[in-house]
Amino acid sequence: MLTVSITHQLGDFSLDAAFEAPAGISVLFGRSGSGKTSIINSISGIIHPDRARITLGDRVLIDTSRAINIPIHRRRIGYIFQEGRLFPHMDVAQNLAYGARHARGAAVVPEARIVEMLGLGAMLKRRPRDLSGGEKQRVAIGRALLAAPDLLLADEPLAALDGPRKAEILPYFERLRDELAVPVLYVSHAVGEVARLATSVIAIEDGSVVRQGPAEEVLADASVTPTGIRAAGAVLRARVVAHHADGLTELVAGGIPLHLPRIEQALGTELRVRISAQDIILSRQQPEGLSALNILPGQVRNVRAGQGPGAMVTLDTAAGPLLVRITQRSAASLNIAEGVSCFAIVKSVSIAPEDIG
Amino acid sequence: MTGWLGPQEWQAVALSLKVSFWATLLALPLGVLAAYALSRWTFPGRNLLNGLVHLPLILPPVVTGYLLLITFGPQAPAGQFLEWIGLPVAFRWTGAALAAAVMAFPLMVRAIRLSLDAVDPKLEEAASTLGASPIRVFITITLPLIAPGIVAGGILAFAKAMGEFGATITFVSNIPGETRTLPTAVYTFLQVPGGEGSAVRLVIISIIIAMAALLLSEWVSRRLADRVRGA
Numbered sequence: 001m002l003t004v005s006i007t008h009q010l011g012d013f014s015l016d017a018a019f020e021a022p023a024g025i026s027v028l029f030g031r032s033g034s035g036k037t038s039i040i041n042s043i044s045g046i047i048h049p050d051r052a053r054i055t056l057g058d059r060v061l062i063d064t065s066r067a068i069n070i071p072i073h074r075r076r077i078g079y080i081f082q083e084g085r086l087f088p089h090m091d092v093a094q095n096l097a098y099g100a101r102h103a104r105g106a107a108v109v110p111e112a113r114i115v116e117m118l119g120l121g122a123m124l125k126r127r128p129r130d131l132s133g134g135e136k137q138r139v140a141i142g143r144a145l146l147a148a149p150d151l152l153l154a155d156e157p158l159a160a161l162d163g164p165r166k167a168e169i170l171p172y173f174e175r176l177r178d179e180l181a182v183p184v185l186y187v188s189h190a191v192g193e194v195a196r197l198a199t200s201v202i203a204i205e206d207g208s209v210v211r212q213g214p215a216e217e218v219l220a221d222a223s224v225t226p227t228g229i230r231a232a233g234a235v236l237r238a239r240v241v242a243h244h245a246d247g248l249t250e251l252v253a254g255g256i257p258l259h260l261p262r263i264e265q266a267l268g269t270e271l272r273v274r275i276s277a278q279d280i281i282l283s284r285q286q287p288e289g290l291s292a293l294n295i296l297p298g299q300v301r302n303v304r305a306g307q308g309p310g311a312m313v314t315l316d317t318a319a320g321p322l323l324v325r326i327t328q329r330s331a332a333s334l335n336i337a338e339g340v341s342c343f344a345i346v347k348s349v350s351i352a353p354e355d356i357g
Numbered sequence: 358m359t360g361w362l363g364p365q366e367w368q369a370v371a372l373s374l375k376v377s378f379w380a381t382l383l384a385l386p387l388g389v390l391a392a393y394a395l396s397r398w399t400f401p402g403r404n405l406l407n408g409l410v411h412l413p414l415i416l417p418p419v420v421t422g423y424l425l426l427i428t429f430g431p432q433a434p435a436g437q438f439l440e441w442i443g444l445p446v447a448f449r450w451t452g453a454a455l456a457a458a459v460m461a462f463p464l465m466v467r468a469i470r471l472s473l474d475a476v477d478p479k480l481e482e483a484a485s486t487l488g489a490s491p492i493r494v495f496i497t498i499t500l501p502l503i504a505p506g507i508v509a510g511g512i513l514a515f516a517k518a519m520g521e522f523g524a525t526i527t528f529v530s531n532i533p534g535e536t537r538t539l540p541t542a543v544y545t546f547l548q549v550p551g552g553e554g555s556a557v558r559l560v561i562i563s564i565i566i567a568m569a570a571l572l573l574s575e576w577v578s579r580r581l582a583d584r585v586r587g588a
Contacts (some may be wrong), residue, residue: 072486098489101495102484
């Protein structure tokens with residue numbers, strides 16, 4: 001368990017954040033400039049905050065009130081940087097060995113396992129300059145893991161990569177989350193990444209934590225949209241149950257069937273589906289004669305009016321809470337209010353493939 | 358080579374090589390330290406250090422030589438200390454090496470500092486997050502990455518030391534076999550009738566050594582730079 005409490009003044013910007021990160025991948029979620037990187041740099045020891053108390057397990061990393069400040073190299077915190085930061089004068093094997101050589105704890109994961117998990121076997125003799133961006137990031141992940149860290153920090157590790165490369169790296173972080181015991185604090189402003197990776201979410205706005213909790217809860221909270229209302233959307237857990245001959249894949253989420261264009265996942269695979277708030281239409285009656293395939297009945301938990309003409313509705317369904325963005329006019333004319341029954345209509349094509357995982 | 362060169366000429370060449378070798382060796386660690394301090398640290402007196410390092414480059418060499426004489430001369434405390442530890446410098450070849458090191462120092466520091474400024478401190482940061490102590494970071498990351506600069510600076514310093522004249526002759530005089538280095542020998546031969554032949558031969562050797570040093574430094578630093586070229 002990582003416990004963080006930081007106050008720091010950087011010019012006009014003030015950081016005042018406190019949170020806890022449990023096991024799994026905790027995502028620090030917020031827009032650029034919200035203070036996410038300052039937070040993880042404080043945790044790693046790269047910057048020295050004005051006032052802070054940070055503990056990892058039973059180790060105090062920094063406590064300014066007791067003048068404790070463990071230097072970076074003794075914190076046992078791995079750091080995956082945005083740009084990889086591989087050592088240019090070493091090949092891949094030497095970069096990996098550098099992590100292992102200076103490890104200050106017993107290896108959590110054997111080297112062979114890491115090389116296998118990240119698919120590094122074929123590139124051990126190559127130089128960083130001969131690697132693609134995605135390959136560099138995989139080596140950086142392996143190098144950080146081999147230093148036997150108690151915690152792994154990742155600062156937007158996909159931000160410098162293009163779409164296909166992002167898709168190449170994401171599964172490695174999923175394996176990290178699902179197969180290894182190392183907790184990860186992952187910085188991101190991309191809601192798709194958050195939806196796919198996060199066990200828990202710490203939402204950051206203007207240097208403070210506005211909400212923290214399990215990913216499904218935080219992403220379904222209409223009051224928390226750290227990267228803007230357009231990016232809002234809930235995450236559902238679903239299971240693949242059938243691949244139909246007409247090119248559709250059928251998922252089941254909380255007993256409700258969902259249809260989306262064929263995804264290449266085996267039957268029975270558990271995955272997360274993100275449904276953007278603006279891709280849902282609400283209806284008071286059971287809709288008939290509609291082309292949309294996915295219709296989820298539910299009950300309105302709350303309606304929040306935005307600053308403009310919009311409103312955000314949280315709808316509890318058997319599949320989980322959904323966020324729906326409608327206009328305040330529609331909310332008024334349909335009498336959409338707390339406790340009212342509604343149907344959420346989701347066009348199957350509106351479930352973007354990059355949000356599935 | 359000794360057939361073509363007279364014994365006095367050969368003596369001057371050999372002495373110059375010895376003096377320059379030790380001057381470079383003496384200046385290297387201090388040069389790396391000074392360059393590192395100037396490139397990475399902020400401390401009071403940083404500008405003063407920068408000025409001191411560059412002083413030999415802009416002062417008349419005679420002035421530098423005179424300052425060395427009053428600092429390390431037989432009467433000065435620093436000179437007496439060196440004599441006491443068995444390393445007298447006044448009017449010795451060791452003094453010539455000291456003068457050459459001081460004169461070559463700014464060139465060396467500039468070359469090393471340039472390469473240090475080009476090393477991304479983020480790589481050093483990454484190494485610390487992997488558990489490397491600051492001294493390990495310096496040895497395993499910084500030093501290999503600035504190797505081209507160190508080699509270039511070292512060779513530049515060697516070439517400068519080979520040619521040092523003003524500070525040397527002021528500090529340790531012009532004693533055959535002890536402090537008569539190649540440039541002072543050229544000067545001396547030009548002062549005596551019939552010495553032009555010797556002077557010309559030494560001038561040719563000077564040019565060859567300088568050119569060889571330059572080419573070698575280019576070649577070595579290109580090879581090293583290729584090894585550490587950015588990712």
